[in-house]
Amino acid sequence: MFAYVVKRLISGVLVVTLVSMAIFLLFWYGPSSPAQPICDRETSNRCGNKIEIYEKTLGYNNPVHEEYAKFVKGVFVGRTLTIASNDYECSAPCLGVSFRTKEPVKEELLSRVPATFSVAIGGAFLYLLFGIPIGVAAARRRGSVADKALVSSFLFISSIPYYLFALLTWLYLTVTFEIPLFSNTGYFSPITEGPWAWFSGLFLAWVALGIFGCTQYTRFTRGAMVEALSEDYIRTAKAKGLPSRTIVYKHGLRAALVPVVTIFGIDFGTLLAGTIFTERIFEIQGIGWWSLQAVQGMDLPVVQATAIFSAVILIISNLLVDIVYSVLDPRVRLS
Amino acid sequence: MTSVPVTQSAATAAEVVDGPYLQVEDLQVTFPTEDGPLTAVKGLSYSVEKGKTLGIVGESGSGKSVSSMAVMGLHDPKSAQISGSIRVGGTEVVGLSEARMRSLRGNSMAMIFQDALAALHPFYKIGAQLEEAYLVHHSGASKRDARRKAIEMLDRVGIPQPDRRVDDFPHQFSGGMRQRAMIAMGLVNDPSLLIADEPTTALDVTVQAQILDLLQDLQREFNSAVIIITHDLGVIAEMADDVLVMYAGRCVEYGTTKQILTSPEMPYTWGLLSSIPDVTASTDARLIPIPGNPPSLLNPPTGCPFHPRCVHSDKVPGDLCVTELPALTPATGPGHLKRCHIADPSAVYRTEVLPEIAPELLEETR
Numbered sequence: 071m072f073a074y075v076v077k078r079l080i081s082g083v084l085v086v087t088l089v090s091m092a093i094f095l096l097f098w099y100g101p102s103s104p105a106q107p108i109c110d111r112e113t114s115n116r117c118g119n120k121i122e123i124y125e126k127t128l129g130y131n132n133p134v135h136e137e138y139a140k141f142v143k144g145v146f147v148g149r150t151l152t153i154a155s156n157d158y159e160c161s162a163p164c165l166g167v168s169f170r171t172k173e174p175v176k177e178e179l180l181s182r183v184p185a186t187f188s189v190a191i192g193g194a195f196l197y198l199l200f201g202i203p204i205g206v207a208a209a210r211r212r213g214s215v216a217d218k219a220l221v222s223s224f225l226f227i228s229s230i231p232y233y234l235f236a237l238l239t240w241l242y243l244t245v246t247f248e249i250p251l252f253s254n255t256g257y258f259s260p261i262t263e264g265p266w267a268w269f270s271g272l273f274l275a276w277v278a279l280g281i282f283g284c285t286q287y288t289r290f291t292r293g294a295m296v297e298a299l300s301e302d303y304i305r306t307a308k309a310k311g312l313p314s315r316t317i318v319y320k321h322g323l324r325a326a327l328v329p330v331v332t333i334f335g336i337d338f339g340t341l342l343a344g345t346i347f348t349e350r351i352f353e354i355q356g357i358g359w360w361s362l363q364a365v366q367g368m369d370l371p372v373v374q375a376t377a378i379f380s381a382v383i384l385i386i387s388n389l390l391v392d393i394v395y396s397v398l399d400p401r402v403r404l405s
Numbered sequence: 406m407t408s409v410p411v412t413q414s415a416a417t418a419a420e421v422v423d424g425p426y427l428q429v430e431d432l433q434v435t436f437p438t439e440d441g442p443l444t445a446v447k448g449l450s451y452s453v454e455k456g457k458t459l460g461i462v463g464e465s466g467s468g469k470s471v472s473s474m475a476v477m478g479l480h481d482p483k484s485a486q487i488s489g490s491i492r493v494g495g496t497e498v499v500g501l502s503e504a505r506m507r508s509l510r511g512n513s514m515a516m517i518f519q520d521a522l523a524a525l526h527p528f529y530k531i532g533a534q535l536e537e538a539y540l541v542h543h544s545g546a547s548k549r550d551a552r553r554k555a556i557e558m559l560d561r562v563g564i565p566q567p568d569r570r571v572d573d574f575p576h577q578f579s580g581g582m583r584q585r586a587m588i589a590m591g592l593v594n595d596p597s598l599l600i601a602d603e604p605t606t607a608l609d610v611t612v613q614a615q616i617l618d619l620l621q622d623l624q625r626e627f628n629s630a631v632i633i634i635t636h637d638l639g640v641i642a643e644m645a646d647d648v649l650v651m652y653a654g655r656c657v658e659y660g661t662t663k664q665i666l667t668s669p670e671m672p673y674t675w676g677l678l679s680s681i682p683d684v685t686a687s688t689d690a691r692l693i694p695i696p697g698n699p700p701s702l703l704n705p706p707t708g709c710p711f712h713p714r715c716v717h718s719d720k721v722p723g724d725l726c727v728t729e730l731p732a733l734t735p736a737t738g739p740g741h742l743k744r745c746h747i748a749d750p751s752a753v754y755r756t757e758v759l760p761e762i763a764p765e766l767l768e769e770t771r
Contacts (some may be wrong), residue, residue, distance in 0.1 A: 301523065302518060302520065302523035302524040303523065303524055303526040303527070305518070305524070306518060306524045306526070306590075307526070308479055308510070309477055309479060309510060309511060309515065309516045309518075310510065310511040310537065310538040310541060310590070311507045311508065311509070311510035311511035311512055311538075312511075312537070312541055313507065313541075314503075316541075321526055324526075324528055325526070325527070325528060398528070399527070399528060400527070400528060400576075401527055401574070401576050
C-alpha cells in the first residue's frame, strides 16, 4: 500500500512536469509573441518596437529550455522577475507574476482557493445528499410509474447544458422572483464578513450545482443499485431471513456505492480544480473565473498556474479514488 | 423481536406435526410478462419427510428452481402469482405475511445455491456473513456467541483452521471451500428443511463428491428434510431417496430413486438416462441426446408437453399425445407415478431403450 502510494506520487510528479512543459512550449511557439499582450496593455496599444524590451526582460529571446530551467528553479528557490524596467520579487514556490495585476500568481491562487472549494464542497454535499437516496428509492421501485416519471424528468434536466441550467436558475430565482436568500451571490469570507454572508452568497451556486448533480447521481446510483439488487448474493441475503432494509442497504447499497464513489472522485476533483460556469454566472471570485479572465487577457503566468493546479488536483483525486476503491472492494489489491 | 421463543416454538411445532415436514400441493407459479402470463410451475405436488432426500431433476427452465424458491418465499410478491398449498412443518406458507415468512427463512428452512462465489457477498468476510445469518434469528445472542457459532460451523463443514479462515473474504476461498461455507451458512440455524439448488454444478468432480458426502453426513446429523435440485442423475443416485422428474413446469414422473433409475416409465426420463456418459463404456460409445429444445413456457405444446421431442409417440393410438395431457397415473411399482399415454411403458423401456443404453443391464435382468 505504502509503496503503491509512493509510486503513484512519483508518476504524478512526472505528469505535472510534463503538463508544465507542454504549456510552456505551447505559449512559446504560439502565433504571436507571448510578450505582445502585456506590451499592448502597458503602452495603451502603442507597443510597436517596444516589444523588444518586453521580450528581452521576460527572456523570450533566450532558448526555451533555459527559460524553462529558470521557471523550475523559481518554483524551488524563488526568483526575481523583470518586466520592462520594473523588478518583481517572487518567493518560492514561484509560479510567476500576473501580467495584469503584477502580483505573484501563487498568492492570488491561494486567495481564490477558499471560494472554489466552498462552491465544490457545498454543491457536492447537496447532490450526494439527495442523489444517492433518491437513486436507491427509484431502484427499489424500478418499473413503477414513480420511477419512470423520476428517471425521465431527471434525464430531461441533465440533458440541458449546465451553463444554461445555471443561468436559468439565476434568472428565475434572483432576477424574476427576487428571492431574498438568492439576491446577493458571490464569495464572502466566512471569517471577515461573517458565516451568513458566506452562506447566502454561495447558496444559489450550491442549489444549481446540487440539483444538476443530483439528477446525474440519482441515475448513477439507480443504475448501480438495480444491478446490485439483481445479484445472487441479494437472493442469499433474502434466503437468510434478513429484513428488507438490511438487504437493500447493507447488501445492495454497499456494492452499488463502489462505481458511484469512483465517478464521484473524478467529478469532485474536476469541481475543485475550478467551476468555471458556476463561478462566472454567480460572480464567485474563484479559480475558475480567474482562469477564464486570464485566458481572455492572455495572462500567461496565471493560465499556466491554473493548468498546473488542475493537474495536481486531478492526480491527487485519482489517487484517492484508487485508495478508497481498494478499501471498499476487498478484492482489489493495490500494487 | 423475541426471537428465542420464536425459534423454540417453531421447533416444537415441527415435532408435533406428523407426516412429511414439507408438503406441496397443486403448486402453481405464474409470472406476468410482456408477452402474457408465463406459468413456470403447474399442478406440482410432492412431500419430503425429515431425514429423507428428494431429488428434483429436469432441464433448465423445467421449473425446478422456481418451485423451490416458492417454498422459500423468495419470489417477488409483486411479480409472481403463487397458488396451491405449501406446508412447512405444519405452517401454510402460501399467503403468509412477510414478517412470519422471514422468521422461517434461514431458520426452519434454508437454501444453498450453486456458484457460491456469486451467492456470497464479495465485500463481507465469510465469518461476518455466517454471524449475520445466526444473529438475525437469535437476537438474544451476543456478537461473540455468533462468532463462536460461525467458527464451529466452518469446522463442522471441514474448513481447515476455521478460527483463522473465518476472517477471510469469499474470494480468498477455493471453490469447494466456498461451497462448504455456503452449506455452513445454510445450516447455522439448524433448519429442518434444506434446499440445495445445484450445489455441485460449479465444482470439479472430486470436490463434487466431497460436497455430496458432506451433505449426507450433515443430513444424518441434523435429521433434516433435504431437497436436492440437479440435472445430474449421478447426484440423484448418490443422494436421493425419492426422485421427482420435472418437464415444462410439471411433474412427469415420481418414484423412489431405484424405480426411477432402473425402471423408468416416461420417455423423457429415458432420454435423461440415455444422455449420461458412462466412464466404463468404450470410447466409441455414443451419447444419445434428447432431440429438440425445451419447450416455450409462454406457448407450451398442446397435449403432452414432451410430444414434439418424444420418439415413442407413435406407440400411442391416434394423436392422443398432441391433444390430451396425460394424467399423473400409478406406474408398475408401489408409489411410482408417471405421466405418459403409452400403454405399457416398462415393456418399451426393456425392449427398446435399455438394449441401446445399457445392454449389460439387460443381461442381468434376464
